[in-house]
Amino acid sequence: MPRFKSVKGMQDILPEKEALWSHVTGAAVSIARRFGFAKIDTPVLEATALFARGVGEDTDIVSKEMYSFMDRGRDGEQGESLTLRPEFTAGVMRAYIENGLSSRPQPQKLYSLGPIFRRERPQKLRYRQFNQFNAEIIGSPDPVADLEILLVAYTLHRELGFKNLNFQINSTGDPECKPRYIEALKAYLAPYAGKLAPTDRDRLQRNPLRVLDSKERETLPYLADAPRILDYLNDECRAHFNELLGYLDALGVPYTLNHKLVRGLDYYTKTVFELWGEGLGAQAALCGGGRYDGLIELLGGPPTPGVGFAAGIERIVHVIEEQGVGAPALPQPRLFVAYQGDAAKQAAVALASNLRLRGIGARIAFDGRSLKAQFRDADRYGCAYVAVIGPDELAAGSVTLRDLAHSAQQTLSREAFGVWAIQTLSSQDAATAA
Template identity: 50%
Template sequence: MTKYKRITGMRDVLFDDQPYCRYILAKIQETTDLFGYRRLDTPLLEQANLFVRGVGEGTDIVEKEMYIFDDRDGAQLALRPEFTAGIMRAFVENGLHTLPTPLRVWTVGPLFRHERPQAGRYRQHSQFDIEIIGEQDPAVDVEIISVAWHLFTSLGFYGLRLYINSTGCPACKPTYIQALVDYFTPHAGKLPPDDQMRLQKNPLRILDSKEEATQPLLENAPHITDHLCDDCDDHFTKFKAYLDAIERPYVVDYRIVRGLDYYTKTVFEIKADGLGSQDTICGGGRYDKLIEELGGRPTPSTGFGSGIERYVIALRHLGIEPPAEPLPKVTVSYLGQPAKLAALQLIETLRSENIGAILTPGDRSFKAQLKAANRNDAAFAIILGEDEVKAGQATVRNMVDSQQTAVNLTELVDWLKERL
């Protein structure tokens, strides 16, 4: 056993995973370009208070999952547990409200939550995140779903499911919560302890409950969509109509609640197969009050976060392979010190001509160098020995058919370019 180990819930991203990451990032860039989103990156560290205010004091993220610590000057910092609060902070701090609205932004990077790791869940994970800032038209709620769907389709996903709901707004949400409490209180005795707790602390969470005893009660529980105010009801109706218009199938799931306090009106999740019990690949919604909460002027916004590691798991599950990495197809080997100098010069030339090449170093036997060429998956092994250097040539071995050709060093670049 090695002395130093990974921190719990953190992963090394090894070579087998990298082609997926590269593939996914490329598709994200294509998609965001197509939809007109600009990249905006924020720091990994923020004042802890930003998340307490933004995400909400009573949320699990703030209450028990944030990596929080004192800086050397005593300031309370947090590793960002989500993107939205930081992006909204950047929006306000940099005066981005002066840009044409709505502002469409995206970002990607690591987030940190001190949770117990399990399938598809890590303490450091990466999300692709987009936000549309400054627009309350439900058409943009549909647009972000369209972005997600375009990305997932271009990655090769199939069998994804879209679930939507509305969480109302400060005008109607409390009324609904009261209705929920009124409904469950007479049955409180039948609820399992966890759900009794929820009834006290966060009644909406009961809707999420997987407790068996609670299920029959949930069937007749009031739906928030029957308690929305006119404004929220209108928004939800249009949201669904626009989804219908673009023929994006969805299921209204009254039990989607989402764990962050800032959501208003639209919430949604996209689920995929093959992920175990953590099967949400994309989750988001609308947060019309967040920017005000953070000290900006009222600015309705909508967005989502989407877990990159879960993409990789789901892609593997579906048997979708990313393109191979474009590693060099040429190796340069040598025999003897004079040839080594020539090899070093040659390999510089190849790279300057944009021909990827790797040296088989170490002054080892010829056999070992060819072996190295083989293990590097070279298409061509370029061999320089005493004879070749004297003749101003290189021996080029085709590693597929084992044919060897003597090529003048002056013609080698063109010779390779014709064949690679």
């Protein structure tokens, strides 16, 4: 029997990571709530067509990175094609439309947390299954909505101790000015088409904007003097962008205008951004997002503006781990219940169970190990106290309580032990949890 291994690009997150992970996700949730976001959980599986339509057929994500399969229909007929979500936004928009969230107070501010799947070649901090924190503001064209999305991202990373944060920001215009710019870009690049890198020649036809952030050596020289989209924005888009930048200036949020930033998803309009940080190797982006005013209508909903972003949890965890940021310890039982003998084992199991029913954490040994081994476990698990029930205690109806830190012990009646446990352990559990 061959040993099973995790699927390529997918990894186990082991218990020792729990404290750090809940530190990060806890911060994300707390900031989302501070900004007035509510949680929405959508399925991991969606119709392939949703992503093809929403994200765009010609994007890298849809054209080569999706985990898709044909579902079974009735009577063995072939059903529809389903896909493991490669991003959050399309699914959240589907849910917004399907559940009539457009008839609730607008805008709807929604956050999500969960796994995302992209079938890329794995690399450091690039996995085929990874976790994202996602936030969307749906139903407002106000630049303040853009600002709040940027600020959620910024606040999250600031609070987790990131240094040298910087937004890369650009505007990709709207359905009126974006095509004008694309035409201008195509016209500018057309004479050089033969000299561009093959992939870029292809992009020029299918998705001209993507030529902009090309890193192909042959292409780069021709990009330097390419027209800039900011020069082609119509009045509305320019005003929107300038208002957003004005807020960022006023708040002292660092950003760099990056006119080559277009991002790989078709649905973006107006604002696009990425937040860059240190310690990520070739993966500069901690998180990214932008505005998608046409998406909901494209997916069959009422014309509705929206803006959002997604952050990669693994990338955040990696960086703060490297910076040696310690996460607060998670609460754990302070008491270890040890026993000797079968009869005492029953009493010990009952004792531990009763404590837990009263909300007090307790750990108990399995497998009838020696007292010595039980004490070693108690120490290893960081328990402060050991309650021992052996033949003597069983006969006397008592419990021997040892304080490991002070190497002191005393024998108490069951009643006295119960009082001690409620007084000492319930308060300490609460203290650890807080």
